[in-house]
Amino acid sequence: xxxxxxxxMYWARSRVLEYLNQVSLPENAKAQLGPDxxxxxWVYLYALVDRSGLNDLSQLRSLQDWFLKYELQTVPGVSExxxxxxxxxxxxxxxxxxxxxxxxxxxxxxxxxIKRGNQEVGASVVEMAEAEYMVRASGYIQNRQDLENIxxxxxxxxxxxxxxxxxxxxxxxxxxxGVVELDGEGEVVGGVVVMRFxxxxxxxxxxxKTKLESLRGSLPDGVEVVTxxxxxxxxxxxxxxxxxxxxxxxxxxxxxxxxxxxxxxSSLVAIFSLPVGILAAFIVMYIQGINANIMSLxxxxxxxxxxxxxxxxx
Numbered sequence: 001x002x003x004x005x006x007x008x009m010y011w012a013r014s015r016v017l018e019y020l021n022q023v024s025l026p027e028n029a030k031a032q033l034g035p036d037x038x039x040x041x042w043v044y045l046y047a048l049v050d051r052s053g054l055n056d057l058s059q060l061r062s063l064q065d066w067f068l069k070y071e072l073q074t075v076p077g078v079s080e081x082x083x084x085x086x087x088x089x090x091x092x093x094x095x096x097x098x099x100x101x102x103x104x105x106x107x108x109x110x111x112x113x114i115k116r117g118n119q120e121v122g123a124s125v126v127e128m129a130e131a132e133y134m135v136r137a138s139g140y141i142q143n144r145q146d147l148e149n150i151x152x153x154x155x156x157x158x159x160x161x162x163x164x165x166x167x168x169x170x171x172x173x174x175x176x177x178g179v180v181e182l183d184g185e186g187e188v189v190g191g192v193v194v195m196r197f198x199x200x201x202x203x204x205x206x207x208x209k210t211k212l213e214s215l216r217g218s219l220p221d222g223v224e225v226v227t228x229x230x231x232x233x234x235x236x237x238x239x240x241x242x243x244x245x246x247x248x249x250x251x252x253x254x255x256x257x258x259x260x261x262x263x264x265x266s267s268l269v270a271i272f273s274l275p276v277g278i279l280a281a282f283i284v285m286y287i288q289g290i291n292a293n294i295m296s297l298x299x300x301x302x303x304x305x306x307x308x309x310x311x312x313x314x
Contacts, residue, residue, distance in 0.1 A: 085180025
């Protein structure tokens, strides 16, 4: 959905979410908002590599999904950390249709039993020493044995009927939606850090690097984080190039004034007035919360997608 440029982004997201809650969708359909970022929010990409062979792709993907992803999302300015590649682990229940027919159990009963056996429930409170303690029972599946021992009911002899009696349960990969490889050396697991709308890209990348450096000691043996794309290099080179061109322009203006006017102080007027005027304009823009960059100053209109908002975050 595309809104006007003067629309507050978070107001628009709240309105979209409000209307989504009123939409009737099929049971298996789920609608959710994307990250609060723009199309150029990809500021940092990394890959998880294990050259020692101690961890396979499924272990690297689990490390990315359940550890690095949540840690990096705590960095200020980060909107989302998307996971790519690898193998997503899942418990796979392969039901034997002959056993279901023998015990007269429908397949829907298996699905309902697994849902009931993998949830957290709450009860009332217990009062002890003038204090109330909430009672909660955590019944999440921790391993394959927990899944095998989910009760389905009673058989004809009064013996509890468990899930392992009618199904073969194991670990396997989820259906793959893509492959990530690095430098032609084989498959890896990747992560994409997406910056929040309106944030400073350089500060966000520095925060991500600092966080990754602090997490290196918590990674398993043999696992390393390899930087694939880092926009801070482009930002630093662009800033250095800008300062170099400004110095060259100042030198040219001073030289032209001295050659044609034969007056040194006239060149100082141009050299000092131009940067002071630009600095004053930037100060006013900063106070008003207006972003500016080289791309937007040169051409605010993107001829590829006709979206003037796509350059505001760099």
